[in-house]
Structure formats: C-alpha cells, structure tokens
Amino acid sequence: MSAVPDRVHATLRVNGEDQQVSFAPYKTLLEVLREDLNLTGTKHGCELGECGACAVLVDGEPLLSCLELAVQCEGRDIQTIEGLAKGTELHPLQAAFADHGGSQCGYCTSGMVMTAKALLDKEPAPSRERIREALAGNLCRCTGYQQIWESVESAAKALREGKR
Amino acid sequence: MNAPAKPREKTRFDTIGKPRRRVDGRAKAIGQTRFADDLVLPRMLHAKLLRSPHPHAIVESIDVSRAQAQRGVHLVLTGAEFPVPYGIMPVSQDEHPLARERVRYVGDPVAAVIAVDEQMATEALQLIDVKYRKLPTVASPEEGLAKPEPRIHDYGERGNIHRNQSYEFGDVEEALARSDHVFEDLFFYEGNTHLPMEQQASLASVEGDGKLLLQSSTQNPHYLHRQLARVLQVPAAHVRVIATPNGGGFGGKCDPGNHEFVVAKAALMLGRPVKICLTREEVFYQHRGRHPVLMKMRTGVSNDGRLTAMHLQTLLDGGAYGSHGPASTFYTGVLTPVTYELPRFKFEACRVFTNKPACGPKRGHGTPQPRFGQEVQLDKIAERLKLDPAEMRLRMVTQPDSLTASWLHVGSTGLAECIRKVVEMSGWKERRGKLGAGRGLGLACSTYMCGAGVSIYWNKMPHSAVQILLDRSGQVTVYCGATEIGQGSDDVLAGLVAESLGIDPGWVRCVTGDTGITPIDLGSYSSRVTIMMGNAALQAAGRLRDTLAAAAAEALDTLPDRVIFSQDRVFAAQDAGKTMSFIEAIALAEAKFGTLAAVGSYAPPKPPGRYKGAGVGPSPAYSFSACVVETEVDEHTGWVTVPKIWIAHDIGRALNPVLARGQVIGGVYMGLGEALMEEQAFRRLPPKLSSALVHRNPSMLDYKSLTSLDMPEVEVALIEYPDPNCPYGAKEVGQGPLLPVMPALANAIHDAVGVRIDEIPITPDKVLRALEKKEKGEAPRVGPESFPSVPYPAPTFVLPPWEGGDGNELKGQEGRKAA
Numbered sequence: 001m002s003a004v005p006d007r008v009h010a011t012l013r014v015n016g017e018d019q020q021v022s023f024a025p026y027k028t029l030l031e032v033l034r035e036d037l038n039l040t041g042t043k044h045g046c047e048l049g050e051c052g053a054c055a056v057l058v059d060g061e062p063l064l065s066c067l068e069l070a071v072q073c074e075g076r077d078i079q080t081i082e083g084l085a086k087g088t089e090l091h092p093l094q095a096a097f098a099d100h101g102g103s104q105c106g107y108c109t110s111g112m113v114m115t116a117k118a119l120l121d122k123e124p125a126p127s128r129e130r131i132r133e134a135l136a137g138n139l140c141r142c143t144g145y146q147q148i149w150e151s152v153e154s155a156a157k158a159l160r161e162g163k164r
Numbered sequence: 165m166n167a168p169a170k171p172r173e174k175t176r177f178d179t180i181g182k183p184r185r186r187v188d189g190r191a192k193a194i195g196q197t198r199f200a201d202d203l204v205l206p207r208m209l210h211a212k213l214l215r216s217p218h219p220h221a222i223v224e225s226i227d228v229s230r231a232q233a234q235r236g237v238h239l240v241l242t243g244a245e246f247p248v249p250y251g252i253m254p255v256s257q258d259e260h261p262l263a264r265e266r267v268r269y270v271g272d273p274v275a276a277v278i279a280v281d282e283q284m285a286t287e288a289l290q291l292i293d294v295k296y297r298k299l300p301t302v303a304s305p306e307e308g309l310a311k312p313e314p315r316i317h318d319y320g321e322r323g324n325i326h327r328n329q330s331y332e333f334g335d336v337e338e339a340l341a342r343s344d345h346v347f348e349d350l351f352f353y354e355g356n357t358h359l360p361m362e363q364q365a366s367l368a369s370v371e372g373d374g375k376l377l378l379q380s381s382t383q384n385p386h387y388l389h390r391q392l393a394r395v396l397q398v399p400a401a402h403v404r405v406i407a408t409p410n411g412g413g414f415g416g417k418c419d420p421g422n423h424e425f426v427v428a429k430a431a432l433m434l435g436r437p438v439k440i441c442l443t444r445e446e447v448f449y450q451h452r453g454r455h456p457v458l459m460k461m462r463t464g465v466s467n468d469g470r471l472t473a474m475h476l477q478t479l480l481d482g483g484a485y486g487s488h489g490p491a492s493t494f495y496t497g498v499l500t501p502v503t504y505e506l507p508r509f510k511f512e513a514c515r516v517f518t519n520k521p522a523c524g525p526k527r528g529h530g531t532p533q534p535r536f537g538q539e540v541q542l543d544k545i546a547e548r549l550k551l552d553p554a555e556m557r558l559r560m561v562t563q564p565d566s567l568t569a570s571w572l573h574v575g576s577t578g579l580a581e582c583i584r585k586v587v588e589m590s591g592w593k594e595r596r597g598k599l600g601a602g603r604g605l606g607l608a609c610s611t612y613m614c615g616a617g618v619s620i621y622w623n624k625m626p627h628s629a630v631q632i633l634l635d636r637s638g639q640v641t642v643y644c645g646a647t648e649i650g651q652g653s654d655d656v657l658a659g660l661v662a663e664s665l666g667i668d669p670g671w672v673r674c675v676t677g678d679t680g681i682t683p684i685d686l687g688s689y690s691s692r693v694t695i696m697m698g699n700a701a702l703q704a705a706g707r708l709r710d711t712l713a714a715a716a717a718e719a720l721d722t723l724p725d726r727v728i729f730s731q732d733r734v735f736a737a738q739d740a741g742k743t744m745s746f747i748e749a750i751a752l753a754e755a756k757f758g759t760l761a762a763v764g765s766y767a768p769p770k771p772p773g774r775y776k777g778a779g780v781g782p783s784p785a786y787s788f789s790a791c792v793v794e795t796e797v798d799e800h801t802g803w804v805t806v807p808k809i810w811i812a813h814d815i816g817r818a819l820n821p822v823l824a825r826g827q828v829i830g831g832v833y834m835g836l837g838e839a840l841m842e843e844q845a846f847r848r849l850p851p852k853l854s855s856a857l858v859h860r861n862p863s864m865l866d867y868k869s870l871t872s873l874d875m876p877e878v879e880v881a882l883i884e885y886p887d888p889n890c891p892y893g894a895k896e897v898g899q900g901p902l903l904p905v906m907p908a909l910a911n912a913i914h915d916a917v918g919v920r921i922d923e924i925p926i927t928p929d930k931v932l933r934a935l936e937k938k939e940k941g942e943a944p945r946v947g948p949e950s951f952p953s954v955p956y957p958a959p960t961f962v963l964p965p966w967e968g969g970d971g972n973e974l975k976g977q978e979g980r981k982a983a
Contacts, residue, residue, distance in 0.1 A: 024283075034202075038204070040195070040198070040199075040201075040202035041194070041195020041196065042195070043199070043361070043362070043411070044201075044363075045361045045362070045363070045444065045864065046444040046863065046864045046865075047443070047444070048444070048863060048864070048865070050444075050863060050864035050865040051361065051864050053361055080195070081194065081195035082194070082195055084194070085194055090190065090193060090194065094190075094193035094194055095193070097189075097192075097193045098185045098186070098189030098190050098192070098193040099185045099189070099822075100822065101822045101823065101825065101826035102193075103189060103192040103193055104412075104650040104651070104652070104826055104830065105192075105360070105361065105362070105409070105410060105411050105412040105413075105649065105650025106188070106191075106192030106193075106197050106409070106411070106650065107199065107360075107361040107362045107411030107412060107650075108361050109192050109193060109195075110195045113193065131872075132872045132873050132875075133872075133873060135872040136871045136872050136873040137871075138872070139361065139864065139869060139871065140361070140872075141358075141359055141360055141361050141412045141414070141830075141834070141869070142361075142412055142650050142826075142830050143826055143829065143830050143833070144826075144829035144830045144831075144832055144833030144834075144875055144878060145833070145872045145875045146829045146875070146877065146878055147822075147825070147826050147829065148872070149872075
C-alpha cells in the first residue's frame with residue numbers, strides 16, 4: 001500500500017492564471033479556493049452538494065466545488081466570481097444582480113451568477129422557464145428567486161446587445 | 165427629542181421612491197463582501213463543538229485528557245470554564261456556552277476543541293470521554309404538561325411550563341353567549357427553521373490594546389456585546405462586537421450562540437485568533453426558529469359577519485431553552501386584534517419546555533401561527549354565512565388612529581386598499597369559484613409591527629442612534645449600530661441621509677454594526693430598523709442641514725429656513741440661480757462652526773396600555789398585507805401546485821422600490837415554503853436505539869424548501885400611505901408579507917377541492933387524507949382533534965377603551981362586575 005502524501009503540489013488554472021498551490025490531498029476545490037488561494041467569493045452552504053452556493057465553472061460547466069477534490073482539477077479551466085469582472089467593470093450578470101434585486105444577503109449570489117453565466121454562454125436568450133430550470137440547484141432564502149430571474153433576463157438582453 | 169424628524173419642504177424626492185442599486189450591491193455581486201467565515205487572521209486557530217447525543221441527561225463526568233494531548237490541539241474547554249449563564253431575555257438566563265451539569269437536547273454543546281485546523285479539532289472531539297446519565301425526555305408540550313417531572317429547568321411557572329399567561333379585554337364569555345354564531349376551531353402550526361444560506365460563523369481575537377474583538381454573523385451585536393461582557397466577566401468597554409454582513413438571518417442569528425462565547429473565551433485564554441463556522445447540521449441544532457403551536461379559537465360573529473369576541477388559546481412547544489420564549493408566547497396572541505374590529509378579546513398562552521433545540525424568533529415571530537388560524541377561521545365563517553371573504557373583511561378592518569380592545573394604537577392603515585388591490589389584481593370576483601375542478605383562489609390578510617415598542621431589557625434610553633460626520637471633501641460618514649442582514653439596512657440608512665441632505669447616496673459611507681465605533685442600535689429584529697434607525701438618521705441629518713443652512717444662507721442672501729438641499733447642491737428657495745455646491749456649503753459651515761457632526765436618536769412613543777404585560781405588541785406603526793393565492797390540487801396525489809400569488813403590502817412609503825419589492829417577494833417565498841413543506845420535526849428513536857429525540861431532517865436536502873422551479877410568479881402592489889411616525893412615512897416590509905400566505909393557501913385549497921387543512925405544512929398526504937374523508941362523507945378536514953387541558957392562570961382583566969377602561973387592569977371581581 002502506498003502512503004498517502006501529507007500534501008500535494010498542483011498547478012491550478014484559476015480565472016486564467018496558473019496558481020502553484022500545495023494542499024492536503026483530501027481538500028475539496030472549495031476549500032483550496034477559499035483557504036489556500038484566498039478566493040473567498042465562492043461560498044459554502046452545506047458542503048454536501050445540496051445548496052449550490054459553491055458553484056464555480058470548470059471548463060465552462062457549473063460544478064459544485066464542495067464535491068470536487070482539488071487534485072482532480074489540475075489542468076482544467078476554473079472560473080470563480082472573482083474572475084468575472086473586467087477590471088472594475090462588472091459583468092452584465094453582476095450589474096444586473098446588483099441593480100434588480102438579484103442579490104439580497106449576497107451569500108448565494110456567487111453560485112447563482114456563475115450558474116447563470118454557464119446558461120447564458122450556451123443560450124443567449126433563455127426563456128424564463130429555462131432560467132428557472134438552470135438555477136434549480138441553487139438555493140436562495142432571501143429573494144424568492146423572482147428578482148434573480150429578472151436579473152438574468154436583463155443581463156441576457158444586455159449581452160445580446162453587445163454590452164460586453 | 166424623540167419626535168420624528170420632519171422632512172421640511174421635501175415634497176419631491178431626489179432619492180426616495182426611485183429604484184436604485186443598493187449601496188452594498190456591487191460588493192455582493194463581485195464576491196467581495198466579507199462574511200464572517202471569509203475572515204482570516206494570522207495565527208488563527210479553529211474551534212469545534214462536541215454535542216450531546218442524548219436529548220436529556222446528567223453530565224456525570226468529562227475527561228478531556230486524551231483530546232488535550234492530541235497533536236495540534238491548543239485548548240479543550242468544558243462547562244467548568246463558563247459558570248455564568250446567559251439568555252437573550254433577562255428573564256430567561258438559562259443557557260451556558262457549554263453544558264455544566266445537564267444536557268437538554270440532541271446537539272447541546274458540552275465541550276470544545278481549539279486546534280490548528282478544523283480537521284484536527286474534529287478528530288480530537290472523538291477523544292473526549294463524557295459520561296452521561298440519561299433522563300426521561302419530553303417530546304411535546306402535551307407530554308410536558310402531563311409529566312411535570314423531571315423538570316428540564318429548575319425555573320419557570322411550574323413543572324415543565326416555562327411561561328403561562330392569560331389576558332381578558334372585556335367579558336368574552338358574555339359576548340360569545342349573545343353572539344349569533346360561535347365558531348370553534350383547532351389549528352396546528354408545525355415548527356420550521358430559518359435555514360439562512362450562511363451558517364453561523366465567528367472569529368474572536370485580542371486586539372493590540374488587549375481588548376476582545378468578536379466578528380460574528382449576528383443580527384444583534386448590541387445584545388451579544390452585553391452578554392459577552394457578563395458571561396466572560398470582562399468590562400463591556402473592553403469588548404467589541406462587529407456584526408459581519410449576515411448571509412441571511414430571518415431571526416436565526418438574534419440569540420447569542422454558544423459558539424460565540426466559546427471562541428471569545430478561547431481567544432482570551434490563548435491570545436490567538438479563534439474561528440468557528442457551524443456545519444449545516446449544527447445550524448439545525450442552534451435553531452431558535454418557529455415554535456410549533458397548537459391553537460384553539462372560539463370566535464363570536466353576528467349574522468352580518470362582524471366579530472363580537474374571540475377567545476384564543478395557544479400552546480407553544482418551546483424546545484430546551486428560554487430563548488425569546490417569553491416574547492414569543494405573547495406574540496402568539498397580541499397582534500390578533502390589529503387587523504379587524506374585535507370588541508372583546510381573551511388570550512391565553514402557555515409555553516412548555518421540551519427536549520429539542522430551542523425555538524425562538526423567526527420572521528413574523530409568534531404571529532404567523534395565530535394569523536393562520538384566524539384567517540382560515542374567517543374563511544369558514546364567510547362560507548357558513550355565505551359572504552364573500554374579501555367583502556366580509558373589508559367591512560370590519562380596523563380604522564386609522566384607533567385603539568384595539570387590548571389597547572394597541574393602530575395609526576395609519578392601508579389594509580382596505582390592500583384588500584381591494586389584490587381582489588382587483590387576481591380577478592377575484594370574476595374568477596373565484598369558476599376556475600374549474602381542482603383549482604381555486606384563497607385570500608388572507610395580516611399585520612406586523614414596525615419595531616417593538618419596548619426594548620428586550622428594560623431601560624429608558626434610545627432604541628437607535630445615528631451619528632453623521634461631514635468633512636470638507638464632501639464625504640458623509642454615517643455611523644449606526646444597525647446590522648445588515650441582507651434586508652438592505654445600509655441602503656435605507658444611506659438613502660435617508662442622502663435625501664435629507666440633498667445628495668446622491670453614493671456620497672454616503674455607512675459604518676454599521678460595530679459596537680466599538682457605532683452608536684447603539686438594538687439590532688435587526690422585529691422589523692424595527694427602517695423606522696427606528698431611520699428616524700434617528702433623519703434627526704441627525706436634520707441637525708446638520710440646519711447647520712449648513714445657517715452658513716449657506718448668508719452667502720445665498722436668503723434666510724436659513726429658505727435654503728433648499730437637492731441634487732448635490734444648496735439653493736435659495738426663491739431664486740434657484742443663487743446656489744452653491746454641497747461641498748462649498750460644508751466648507752462655509754466648517755469655517756463658521758468648526759468640525760461638522762451631529763447625532764440623532766429615537767425611542768418609540770409610550771404605549772397607551774398600562775396593564776402589566778402591555779409592553780408586548782405596541783409599535784409606533786403597523787404594516788398591513790393582503791394576499792390571494794391561486795392553487796391547483798391533484799385529487800389523485802394530493803399534490804398542491806401554486807401557479808400565482810398576488811400580494812398588496814401597505815408599506816407607508818417604499819424608500820427603494822427594488823428592495824421593497826424584493827422583501828415582499830422574499831417574504832411570500834418563505835411563507836409559501838412554510839405552508840407547503842418546511843418542517844423542523846423530530847422523532848423518538850426506539851428504546852434499543854437510546855430513545856433519543858432526533859431531528860428528522862438536519863440537512864438542506866431533507867429539510868425541504870422551495871427551489872427556483874417551485875416558486876410561482878408573485879405580483880406585488882406597494883400601497884403607500886405615508887405614516888407620520890415613520891421616516892418619510894416608510895413602514896416595515898421585512899416580515900409582514902410572509903404572514904397572509906399560509907392561510908391564503910389553505911383557503912385556496914378549500915376553494916379548489918372543498919377540504920380544510922387546519923394544519924401547517926399542507927403536505928400532499930394531508931390533502932389526500934382530507935379528500936378520502938370527503939369521499940366517505942366524513943367531515944372533510946385534517947387538523948388537530950383536541951386541545952389539552954392547560955392550567956392557564958386567572959386572567960389579567962382589562963376593560964376595552966369603549967367600555968370605560970383606562971388601560972389599567974381591574975383587580976379581582978371588580979373587573980367582572982364592571983363588565
């Protein structure tokens with residue numbers, strides 16, 4: 001039986017930058033992002049894959065970072081909420097969430113925005129029904145979702161009009 | 165001093181009433197808001213709690229030696245380190261940060277490990293040896309009433325009764341006896357929990373000056389500050405609490421938590437920062453959520469559908485600790501008379517300790533349960549008397565500037581307008597009863613306080629205070645102890661100050677929720693922040709405006725009271741050509757008067773009721789809501805679908821309509837979740853498995869809440885009749901809109917399939933059971949069948965205002981005779 005190493009060294013590509021990081025091999029992507037890379041914009045609500053607060057994009061697909069070991073993410077393209085704005089200019093989804101009440105306490109927002117981005121990247125003009133479906137794995141306790149749907153619709157429109 | 169600041173010459177608003185990006189919106193959208201668990205300090209250690217596996221047991225011994233010797237462990241704490249008890253209310257100081265001699269529910273913390281990381285702390289918990297001697301348990305209030313021994317606490321009314329009270333406003337039996345009809349109904353409302361997305365987290369550290377700093381996801385930094393000083397036996401001035409932005413609260417972060425004392429104590433002992441973040445499962449044990457309440461309502465009605473009297477009895481399942489229980493007990497009755505004219509009212513309430521996580525305040529605090537019962541009963545009354553439920557309610561709404569039988573002062577009310585609005589929006593008159601098989605509409609109304617009239621601990625000081633600093637850069641810094649829990653209190657603060665000073669909210673920097681820096685605000689509970697903080701802010705801003713006007717008037721060749729503040733400028737009222745920038749006005753005033761700062765504060769008006777207990781229920785203003793729910797019921801599965809909800813909320817004035825609408829929809833969402841599925845429920849394991857009372861579903865997967873797919877569209881109408889007691893007329897919106905949803909759903913289900921579910925949540929099994937009863941020709945109802953004999957005390961008897969009362973209680977038989 002080979003010994004499990006205390007720490008592994010890995011290169012993670014996060015928001016377009018290669019990050020050298022060393023961490024205990026049992027750590028999830030969520031933990032490495034938050035604790036080792038100080039990217040605390042990604043949140044945790046359950047650490048069991050039940051709430052969607054920790055969603056990030058890996059190779060463009062929404063993924064619950066609490067269920068993925070960080071070692072499995074080497075060589076993959078990881079996008080977090082911190083990488084979404086261009087400098088100080090907000091991504092249209094971020095602007096829409098801020099303007100239309102998509103974010104109240106803000107704790108689910110990162111996961112919501114990242115999940116919505118994956119949707120809009122594939123479907124620039126989703127119906128309300130599609131938006132509701134795409135976000136069904138992301139719980140929010142504040143908004144009642146409606147202003148989130150409206151935010152996504154507003155951002156989709158802005159993106160279609162070439163606002164980015 | 166405490167009169168609300170008058171918005172002089174403000175008839176048109178620059179900021180108020182206009183949809184705006186909230187001031188903290190950008191940080192939240194880019195993930196930059198720092199919640200408690202996002203904070204990291206050098207040399208930080210991590211804490212974990214060992215929790216009791218038994219619902220009720222004596223702690224005979226705790227051996228921490230093996231844990232203490234473990235690699236990476238810095239400290240192990242037990243109840244021995246915490247001799248001083250705590251509790252949010254002065255009358256319920258019944259908790260210890262770590263249990264001393266007894267545990268009272270599965271999950272009660274008994275020890276804590278502080279280690280290098282969470283993993284090591286968790287592993288070391290397994291090495292703590294606790295010897296328990298198990299005690300008989302109490303699973304429900306009925307059981308608690310039947311089994312006074314063993315007592316869960318050695319205080320309270322008697323046996324396992326924590327609180328027991330009775331109030332009578334006019335002779336209710338006499339009124340019922342001469343009523344055309346008396347309706348008697350039983351209702352049950354299951355407990356449920358807040359489920360904030362953010363688990364509670366706290367980071368304690370010792371600052372450079374040797375003083376304690378606790379940064380914590382708390383709704384009430386001020387109360388926590390007081391309790392920390394008491395429990396840790398350090399001067400309050402040496403303790404600083406910063407309420408980090410809460411990732412949702414809903415009442416769940418109002419009580420001081422065991423974990424907060426533990427990390428604070430550990431930081432003081434170790435001289436190093438100590439952090440804790442509860443797991444999701446632990447959040448279910450911390451709880452303090454909705455009380456399960458059994459209710460009995462006997463209501464007298466005249467033939468034309470007017471209420472003559474009501475006798476309301478409630479029985480609360482309190483869980484293992486006092487928490488806000490004394491207040492919760494009152495709240496299962498005190499707001500009942502606020503919506504409709506009710507000549508006489510009797511209210512008896514009893515809270516019983518049980519061996520389950522403590523219940524406390526959840527959005528609506530104690531009032532959703534009786535509101536559910538009352539509004540469903542009204543629907544039954546309307547049905548029996550063949551009246552339209554909306555029309556019947558419209559004819560008896562309480563009037564503006566009136567008193568209730570219980571001496572609450574109703575100021576402004578837009579309830580009638582709310583009813584008319586939802587009737588119109590939903591097509592109530594045209595569509596009700598005509599939607600076809602399995603489909604229906606239901607209506608209900610509600611009210612909520614804009615802040616509790618009395619503080620949690622008795623004092624004569626302000627409930628909220630604001631300080632504003634202006635400097636020559638144009639920077640406006642506003643300090644207030646209020647706590648941003650997602651509801652938008654920082655935005656309310658910035659918006660009000662900006663409006664008052666005639667500047668863009670972007671000029672305002674809010675510093676909030678920091679007991680080391682900000683003047684005291686009592687906290688984010690009871691929907692008190694907008695009105696109390698808001699009035700304090702307008703007073704402070706008004707004082708600064710006076711100073712600026714005095715300085716600017718000379719330069720503008722006008723009188724100070726003719727100076728207008730608008731659009732980042734200062735104008736002479738009679739000649740808009742005479743003007744200067746806001747910054748120029750500051751420079752003039754700073755030169756003339758010195759550094760510019762002002763404070764404002766607010767305390768609610770004295771309530772008219774003077775009997776003992778009259779302190780719970782009064783509020784400077786009440787909000788009102790009316791709601792129509794549409795439903796589709798599948799008669800084969802009992803599955804309930806809600807395609808649409810219409811709600812009108814009397815908000816006085818919407819300061820930022822984006823936020824106001826968001827609060828309304830969010831409240832409807834939470835109400836609908838409670839109505840359909842949310843349950844904090846327990847089961848007793850079989851004896852061979854320890855007989856423990858365990859939580860049925862302590863996870864986000866098993867504790868069902870509405871997802872984006874389940875949530876219907878909500879159409880919102882904001883009814884704006886500015887209330888004179890409120891800042892620019894703005895009343896609460898954070899809690900009220902939750903309240904009418906549950907009864908409106910129950911009433912819609914009756915309209916759809918003709919069954920009554922007198923119990924929350926309304927799950928498909930209950931609907932099916934009721935449909936089966938209907939099929940068999942039995943009473944088509946599912947709900948509680950009996951109300952136990954509760955030893956309520958003799959009532960405090962008070963005459964209603966219209967029966968010659970003066971707000972005081974009448975003693976003994978004298979009251980009876982007078983009535």
